[in-house]
Amino acid sequence: MKVWITAKIAYGSKICLHGLTEDKKNVRLLRNDGSYYPAATGFNVGQIWDMTFSRARRLIAPHSENVIVTSCKLIGQEADMRAFLCAHVSLWQGGPDQLFGGSLRSVLNKKKLFISEGTSFQPISMGYWLSDTPLIKWHDEEDHPGYRYYTSETEHLIDYQGAAVQVFKIPADSLVHVALTRWWVPSNRYAAHESTKVKRRCYLYIAGWYE
Incomplete structure (x- = not known):
């Protein structure tokens, strides 16, 4: 599924990634073990990725957007995010x-x-x-x-x-x-x-x- 990277949130040596899917759903992108990505990750706002992911097993409202990414491939860049x-x-x-x-x-x-x-x-x-x-x-x-x-x-x-x-x-x-x-x-x-x-x-x- 296509995912647009919409934000990078800094947490020390880690970053939290927000995205929007092609079916217009907000997602918070987590690694296989449920952790945040390292700050040196190649993800940047505006990029378009082809991702495979599943809903995180343990969701605590209001944080219903958490997903576990199992594979991803960069496929493009959005010219005008706004x-x-x-x-x-x-x-x-x-x-x-x-x-x-x-x-x-x-x-x-x-x-x-x-x-x-x-x-x-x-x-x-x-x-x-x-x-x-x-x-x-x-x-x-x-x-x-x-x-x-x-x-x-x-x-x-x-x-x-x-x-x-x-x-x-x-x-x-x-x-x-x-x-x-x-x-x-x-x-x-x-x-x-x-x-x-x-x-x-x-x-x-x-x-x-x-x-």
């Missing part, structure tokens, strides 16, 4: 409240968005977004690279995990590939009892963009 994706995927348009069925939320004075265990959310962990404002390069208090979404009514900080060099501004109406991190449990060190413990979260991040 045009290709706009013609083949469903797009979210507007602000972050339009992403993932409106299930994203933030807490207190924190500006990062996430889905929370125990709440209703769609069984998907990636998608494509046409932002209604520019996204400006930003770093949080822990110096994580990211982008700031800002209007007169709201502000959000979104981590950037793509392998491409971060730019100062992603212009409005660029096509942005967004995804959700793996489940993460905030510290419950000071929780008084079980009912006050914070549940697991998957945070929103930017995997790449196409102008």
Whole structure:
């Protein structure tokens, strides 16, 4: 099956690869043993591969896109990824409240968005977004690279995990590939009892963009 490489996400010496199949399904590409590919892999955004793969045996929502690749062969390069994706995927348009069925939320004075265990959310962990404002390069208090979404009514900080060099501004109406991190449990060190413990979260991040 044909697969277009849509994003490379850096995890130290490894990379997570996102793709889109010829039947318009998002996939997260994993090796035979279920691990990420090494950073030195020959995969690059925009490439078209002929792949044989199967659905991963253990899928934990919302990460329903995981597949195990058993063979692959490079067959081409897409000249215009933005045009290709706009013609083949469903797009979210507007602000972050339009992403993932409106299930994203933030807490207190924190500006990062996430889905929370125990709440209703769609069984998907990636998608494509046409932002209604520019996204400006930003770093949080822990110096994580990211982008700031800002209007007169709201502000959000979104981590950037793509392998491409971060730019100062992603212009409005660029096509942005967004995804959700793996489940993460905030510290419950000071929780008084079980009912006050914070549940697991998957945070929103930017995997790449196409102008």
